[in-house]
Amino acid sequence: MSSAPGQPARVFGNLLDNAQRHTATAITVTLARAGDDVVLTxxxxxxxxxxxxxxxxxxxxxxxxxxxxxxxDVGGDRD
Structure with a gap:
């Protein structure tokens, strides 16, 4: 994978942080090859x-x- 130094770790960290704040019970992380690409979910x-x-x-x-x-809220009060 080619990118600016540190960018993949920063993106991954942001995704994990968001998932941790909003998950009910589980976080699933997968990494897969797709031809010449790497797919992170x-x-x-x-x-x-x-x-x-x-x-x-x-x-x-x-x-x-x-x-x-x-x-x-169709019948609600809209002060």
Whole structure:
């Protein structure tokens, strides 16, 4: 894996920290080869939603965050 020195450890640390703060009971970490790439997955069972990261035009990154919508309080007071 090639990247800036320290970046993989920093990303991995951030993912583990987030999973630890939001998990209900378990964190699963997997590392796999996919052709010439390495795929790291950190999964927890404590919060809904989805995060997808893809390459952006020009070489950057695009982050897509999808979260469950809270139900609307149709009859509630809206002071």
């Amino acid at each position: 950190v999964a927890d069972d404590g919060h809904g939603g989805d995060l997808t990261v893809t390459g952006a035009p020009g070489g950057g990154a695009a982050f897509l965050v999808t979260l469950p919508r809270a139900p609307l």
